[in-house]
Amino acid sequence: MPVFSTKFGLSSLQPHQIWRCKLRVLDLRNTGQDFWNMWSGDMDHVPSSSLMAPVAEDMSRTKHPLTPLVIYIELCLKTKTSIKFLTYLLRWVEQRKASMHLCCKKIKIISRSRENIKKILSMVKLNCVQEVELSLTQKVSTLAKFASLLGKMRNVQRLLLSQIHGSVTEEQDHQALLQFTSQILRLQYLRDLRMAGPSFLEGRLNQILRCLKTSLYNISITNCLLTESDLTHLSQCWNICQLKGLNLNGVTLTNFRAELLQVLLEKVAGTLEELDLNLCGIMDFHLMAILPVLSSCSQLRVLSLCGNLISMTVLESLLRHTDGLSALSLELYPAPRESYSSLGILHQERLAQLKAELWEILTDLGCPRKIWVSPSPCPHCGEDMCYHLSPNA
Numbered sequence: 001m002p003v004f005s006t007k008f009g010l011s012s013l014q015p016h017q018i019w020r021c022k023l024r025v026l027d028l029r030n031t032g033q034d035f036w037n038m039w040s041g042d043m044d045h046v047p048s049s050s051l052m053a054p055v056a057e058d059m060s061r062t063k064h065p066l067t068p069l070v071i072y073i074e075l076c077l078k079t080k081t082s083i084k085f086l087t088y089l090l091r092w093v094e095q096r097k098a099s100m101h102l103c104c105k106k107i108k109i110i111s112r113s114r115e116n117i118k119k120i121l122s123m124v125k126l127n128c129v130q131e132v133e134l135s136l137t138q139k140v141s142t143l144a145k146f147a148s149l150l151g152k153m154r155n156v157q158r159l160l161l162s163q164i165h166g167s168v169t170e171e172q173d174h175q176a177l178l179q180f181t182s183q184i185l186r187l188q189y190l191r192d193l194r195m196a197g198p199s200f201l202e203g204r205l206n207q208i209l210r211c212l213k214t215s216l217y218n219i220s221i222t223n224c225l226l227t228e229s230d231l232t233h234l235s236q237c238w239n240i241c242q243l244k245g246l247n248l249n250g251v252t253l254t255n256f257r258a259e260l261l262q263v264l265l266e267k268v269a270g271t272l273e274e275l276d277l278n279l280c281g282i283m284d285f286h287l288m289a290i291l292p293v294l295s296s297c298s299q300l301r302v303l304s305l306c307g308n309l310i311s312m313t314v315l316e317s318l319l320r321h322t323d324g325l326s327a328l329s330l331e332l333y334p335a336p337r338e339s340y341s342s343l344g345i346l347h348q349e350r351l352a353q354l355k356a357e358l359w360e361i362l363t364d365l366g367c368p369r370k371i372w373v374s375p376s377p378c379p380h381c382g383e384d385m386c387y388h389l390s391p392n393a
């Protein structure tokens with residue numbers, strides 16, 4: 001089957017060229033940032049982490065019509081120009097639908113214009129979509145407008161919600177959220193749920209969890225407020241039994257009972273590969289409570305605890321508890337609490353000394369192991385999380 005991947009703009013590809021070379025598949029995905037920017041307006045098309053591997057292709061569920069030409073594309077509905085261009089492309093395909101199938105497995109919706117989005121999506125086979133990102137920079141009520149569209153994307157495996165601002169205060173917001181979550185019920189292949197900064201979620205996580213019909217392999221809830229009962233619901237829901245990735249970056253757990261985190265991790269210990277608890281306000285007593293369960297996470301590859309205030313003693317204990325985890329290959333820890341003065345100022349020399357002590361413990365433990373220790377905020381760039389400091393060798 002002739003496959004054609006293009007590095008140049010689609011405008012330079014004439015229909016008669018397609019026919020003349022007897023093209024069967026035209027793949028316009030993963031063509032690199034420059035190409036993508038050129039015609040979709042997406043500036044944030046970045047490569048993904050390990051758990052961001054492309055969603056599994058399952059042709060049995062997303063059968064294509066028996067058309068001579070399949071065009072694979074990723075849609076990013078953002079700027080007016082990109083929407084204008086896509087409208088042109090989709091119309092062009094629409095006129096030739098008997099002989100070609102436009103297959104879109106990944107859609108990112110950033111545009112505020114609901115009309116434009118509806119127009120574009122009405123020309124896309126929503127059955128083909130496997131990954132959808134809604135980044136609406138708008139209020140919760142906006143979610144309702146996309147509810148029915150989401151429900152039609154039956155084969156979605158990864159759902160990302162970002163920049164949905166505002167809390168659910170009015171009845172109209174409440175209804176909108178209900179309308180949206182009720183469509184999650186239809187997503188019978190959903191495996192990966194990511195919510196970045198969902199300010200509407202506080203006290204309502206269960207409303208979403210209740211709608212999950214599948215066992216998730218990744219859940220990411222970041223930079224928002226959760227209640228203790230949210231975390232309890234998460235630890236009790238059956239959908240996380242096979243979880244590989246858990247990310248609670250930027251969710252404050254400081255005032256939560258330490259057992260909550262422990263119970264949550266016990267639930268996923270057998271399968272967990274990546275744990276991100278950066279900037280969670282985790283204290284010594286939280287970490288002490290989860291050390292035993294951490295040591296039983298035999299599949300754990302990535303452990304990230306930066307931006308939390310942890311003492312040297314507990315960090316030492318952490319290194320010993322995780323020593324037997326053979327899969328662990330990336331460890332990111334905060335600078336020990338003792339590296340800071342009572343006013344919170346970082347003492348570089350003190351930090352260097354404490355790091356040397358940590359390396360010594362690792363040497364004593366025998367196995368060669370690399371860890372990263374970074375202060376927060378970073379003295380070089382001021383960021384809470386960064387990779388300015390090199391790991392020990």
Ligand SMILES: [Zn+2]
Nearest residue numbers: 064103104128
């Ligand atoms: Zn398709």
Ligand SMILES: [Zn+2]
Nearest residue numbers: 378381386388
């Ligand atoms: Zn930095």
